[in-house]
Amino acid sequence: MGADSNRGRGSNTPAGELPRHIPLGSGGEFDAIRTLLDRWGKNAHRIGDDGALLDARESPNVVVSIDTSVENVHFRREWLNPEEIGYRAAAAALSDLAAMGATPLGMLVALTIPDSWRGALDAIGDGIGEAASSCNAPILGGDLSRGTELSLTFSVIGTAQHPLSRSLARPGDLVYMTGSVGGSLLALRDLQAGRQPDPAARRRFAHPVPRLAEAAWLARAGASAAVDVSDGLVADLGHLAAASGVAIRVHIERLSVVHGISAIDACRSGEEYELVVTTPRELDTREFQRVFGLDLTCIGTVTEGDAIVRTFLDGGEVEPPTGYLHFTPES
């Protein structure tokens, strides 16, 4: 892990402009780390110390989160290649920063690698490096352990000018969702049935995109509460409703849904990593589409009520389509 110091002993670089690599000590356990660092190149910063030193002077609202992906719990080896496994686990963690309206400062990576995965470590690292690069979230440190089960834990660190929270939805707010949902579940159904998914759906499953820039735009535009779609749209809105102590009404026919799945099922599709926000004012969805090339759709409203999501389809109320429909070992 990594940092120089800003005390300037021998070096006059301030904390924010540190030498990128500090030599590691000797020892076989470090060879794998050295290889990863070489592959990560400029996507790894401040590696080599017991911790990484960050300068939060310009934006002192620091946001931190942690997320783990475990083989056979969060993914199966036969469904994803090693790059995708690395990318997807990192992207899932970075999506939590988006849900907080935060911009990444970087991430810490803890990998547990069984012997059977040892040959895939570089490719897993490449996927992590891709997430670091595409999200501007440098790898600040890590921990590499042996084990019997492949496990990837990411701790993400960011700063938020306008922090979002699940607890800030208020009656009268509008509810907006970025992008479209359903692709992840559509791919999962095919994968579980042993079929090759449609490429677009597979990409939604294998290569989700954390909505980081979109989150910053939404926070600036007045969004106050937010959650990312990880357990399924209605389930995640349930978390938001519970945290805010409000009721949320969702009009399912308004949802942007991928081709090939019903809107009801799309409400239960997990690991989508789209954002849902609430806001007291109407948002300029056309401007959002222009900037990001992505839908922003008003899908409902916040009302008085107690921690409940009510779903409507073509004017009639329907049973909320909850249920954790991303991959579990039993499914």
Add this chain to the structure above:
Amino acid sequence: MGADSNRGRGSNTPAGELPRHIPLGSGGEFDAIRTLLDRWGKNAHRIGDDGALLDARESPNVVVSIDTSVENVHFRREWLNPEEIGYRAAAAALSDLAAMGATPLGMLVALTIPDSWRGALDAIGDGIGEAASSCNAPILGGDLSRGTELSLTFSVIGTAQHPLSRSLARPGDLVYMTGSVGGSLLALRDLQAGRQPDPAARRRFAHPVPRLAEAAWLARAGASAAVDVSDGLVADLGHLAAASGVAIRVHIERLSVVHGISAIDACRSGEEYELVVTTPRELDTREFQRVFGLDLTCIGTVTEGDAIVRTFLDGGEVEPPTGYLHFTPES
């Protein structure tokens, strides 16, 4: 995970004084988390959002680190009770903050729990809570996964008024070590041989104490480089020598060593979590002992040279006792 926002919608609390608990949404997966939160009480802060929001205004040098403990790699079930497993894994991670001279802001906890450990989760949580309480490092968020292997990953976040680094040792510096070493290896030898260790040695192994307040004292007193003893004193000094591009001379007879182990072997004892620092000026070891009730011993010097540790015993140079002697599955 957790945070309210500092935008004050409905609440006027600034980011640093947030409501402690935000209700979680419904769902069976949250029951275990709720139970842990109840047990942690005031040791858990800002839980319930996608990330935790911290205010770094007063000390913008933010330090982050990550550390994983895996069953049968870092510990064995028959050697430690569940509280000790939780405490020890958290303490190991917090020790990285000490090595950086940082004061904890808190920690994130990612647990992977096999079914066979499910009944021990509350006790593991209690051990984590003890570390949080004793180190003033509240639990800011977490992630709970199923899996086949017990794994505990901690991401620790702190701030440093005077950050320490492995890379800041300079020729002419003195080398100091806190406390004594050898107890962890002494206990490990007995445990591996199926013997009950001496209680004091067992406590060093099962209940290491991160030297957080000591690190802050040492940083204020002028220490510049530091490392915590996790791989063994000489191995860790090797990392420091490599990062600083210096040679380090250690006088083994000066070491404070627990009763029952040779000073040479004590140099190879890992997971001690004592601190080693370098400093250009002499430190007041008597004052340190008065404040902390703990030895602070000058054990060597920094000289010109290339990333090497040279060890001396009673005036003669000896082969550096390196080698990773904490528990590995092969050992």
